[in-house]
Amino acid sequence: MSQTVRSSSVFESVRTPFHVMTADGVDLIGEIAAPVLPSKGAILCLHPLPTAGGMMDSHIYKKAANRLPAMAGITVVRFNTRGTTSEAGSSTGVFDNGKAERFDVEVMLSYCFDTLKLENLWVTGWSFGTDLALQHAKDPRHKGLILLSPPLRSTTNEQLEYWNTDPRPITALVPELDDYLKPDAARERFSIIPTMKIIAVDGAKHLWIGEPSVHRVLSEINSIVTGADAPLPVEFLLLFARGITTSSSIKIIDAATGTANKPPTNPKRDEPINAATIVTAPGTESVRFIMRGVTT
Numbered sequence: 001m002s003q004t005v006r007s008s009s010v011f012e013s014v015r016t017p018f019h020v021m022t023a024d025g026v027d028l029i030g031e032i033a034a035p036v037l038p039s040k041g042a043i044l045c046l047h048p049l050p051t052a053g054g055m056m057d058s059h060i061y062k063k064a065a066n067r068l069p070a071m072a073g074i075t076v077v078r079f080n081t082r083g084t085t086s087e088a089g090s091s092t093g094v095f096d097n098g099k100a101e102r103f104d105v106e107v108m109l110s111y112c113f114d115t116l117k118l119e120n121l122w123v124t125g126w127s128f129g130t131d132l133a134l135q136h137a138k139d140p141r142h143k144g145l146i147l148l149s150p151p152l153r154s155t156t157n158e159q160l161e162y163w164n165t166d167p168r169p170i171t172a173l174v175p176e177l178d179d180y181l182k183p184d185a186a187r188e189r190f191s192i193i194p195t196m197k198i199i200a201v202d203g204a205k206h207l208w209i210g211e212p213s214v215h216r217v218l219s220e221i222n223s224i225v226t227g228a229d230a231p232l233p234v235e236f237l238l239l240f241a242r243g244i245t246t247s248s249s250i251k252i253i254d255a256a257t258g259t260a261n262k263p264p265t266n267p268k269r270d271e272p273i274n275a276a277t278i279v280t281a282p283g284t285e286s287v288r289f290i291m292r293g294v295t296t
Contacts (some may be wrong), residue, residue, distance in 0.1 A: 004235050007063070007211055011070035011236065012036055017088065020079070020111045022103040026093035030056060030079025030108075032116065033065035040073035041120035041225035043146070044112055046105065046129030046137075047081065050095050054128055055086035060148065060208050060217055061126070071232055072222040075118060079108055081132075098131050098154050105136040113141050122146055122225055127206065130172075131155045134163070146224055147172040148217060149206045151180035152189050160192045171197045173220055175204035175213075 003009065013033040020028045045061045048054025056062075056078035068074040080086055081104045082093030093100070112118045121142045125133035130150035137145060150172050163170060170193065174186045181189065183200035190196050199220065204213045219231035 005067065005071075005211075005215070005233070007214070009236070010066040013065070013069035018079075018111075020107055022082070022093075022107045024093075024100065024103050026082045026091065026100075026103065028079050028082070028091045028104055028108070029089040030077065031065070031088055033069050033076045033078075035069040035073045035075065037073060039069075039075040039118070039120075041122065041143075042075035042077060042112065042118040043068075043122050043124045043221060043225060044108055044142070045076065045078045046123065046125040046132045047078070047084070048126050049128035050081060050084040052128075054126075055084050056080045056088060057086040058126065060214060063214055064218060064221065067218060067232070068222065071236055072218075072226055072228070074222065074225055075116075077108070077112060077116070077118075079104075098128070098135065101132055102136040105132050106139070109137065109139040109142060113139070120225065122221075124148070124221065125150070127151055128153065135159050138162070138166070142168070144169040144224075145171070146221060148208070149173070149175055149178055149180070150186065151178075151206075153180070157192055160190070163193045163196070167195075169195070169197070169224075171199065171220070171224055173199050173201055173204075173217060175206055175208070176200060176202050177205045179206045 014036060016032040016034070018030055018032065020030070022028060043064070045056065045064065047056050047058050047061060061076070061078050065076040065078060068076055080088070080091040081095075081101050082091050083095040084091050091104075109123075112121055122144055123133045123137040123142050124146040125131070125137075126148040127150075130147040131152070131154050133145050133147065134150075134155045145168070147170065172186060172190065174181065174183045176183060183198065186198055190198060201213070201216055204216070208214060208217055215232060215234065222228050222232055
């Protein structure tokens with residue numbers, strides 16, 4: 001009933017594609033990956049440099065969408081900035097090296113709060129996306145910034161100074177072997193923001209290639225967003241609920257209670273349960289195993 005988490009792992013979530021129009025008329029495309037259960041928090045993902053292949057489907061963010069809704073109860077909002085194309089589609093407009101992308105960040109934050117009504121939202125930037133976060137993610141409603149491999153490519157000291165006037169937390173994950181800004185250099189550049197937390201990640205590189213690096217990044221995001229004090233599991237209890245939509249009421253064809261080590265052997269049939277009993281973390285005393293679920 002459990003599966004080792006692999007690079008290709010995709011766990012249950014509610015997927016919703018969307019289009020959002022910026023103030024200057026650019027059509028942004030994206031996707032929401034939400035937990036089946038009520039969300040514990042959310043991240044808005046600002047992707048790496050489009051001219052170097054960065055997009056909403058860059059592997060860390062794609063894996064975040066594939067895992068965090070089910071494994072951590074986190075809603076993952078991804079989108080392509082202007083002029084960027086991915087498997088999900090293309091946003092209109094033209095890449096502007098972080099300047100006009102201000103409109104992209106601002107409208108996406110408004111969309112997250114005003115349309116999606118997300119709570120406990122954190123802005124997560126990766127590489128180029130960290131510059132977008134530091135320069136443009138000033139909406140007072142988000143909880144703070146999570147920076148992955150910040151190169152400080154275009155962010156000035158004056159722009160960093162702004163965050164001394166804003167009490168929200170900023171955490172940067174800096175790879176030991178980063179191509180642009182290694183941990184010691186990051187500590188020096190970010191010393192302008194004394195309250196900022198910098199986490200040096202041994203052995204990691206700018207693109208976070210390899211499952212150990214992915215696991216570390218997603219675990220740190222989970223810790224920041226939900227307050228979890230342990231890394232994400234490397235094995236995940238498979239809880240099948242086929243065809244689930246946003247409905248909070250699910251009728252189970254086969255359901256039973258057991259433990260992670262002793263799966264149930266005598267499922268009860270046609271047992272109605274609330275969605276809140278579906279997902280539990282590995283290691284908990286009681287686990288609800290769901291087989292062939294259908295929405296009511």
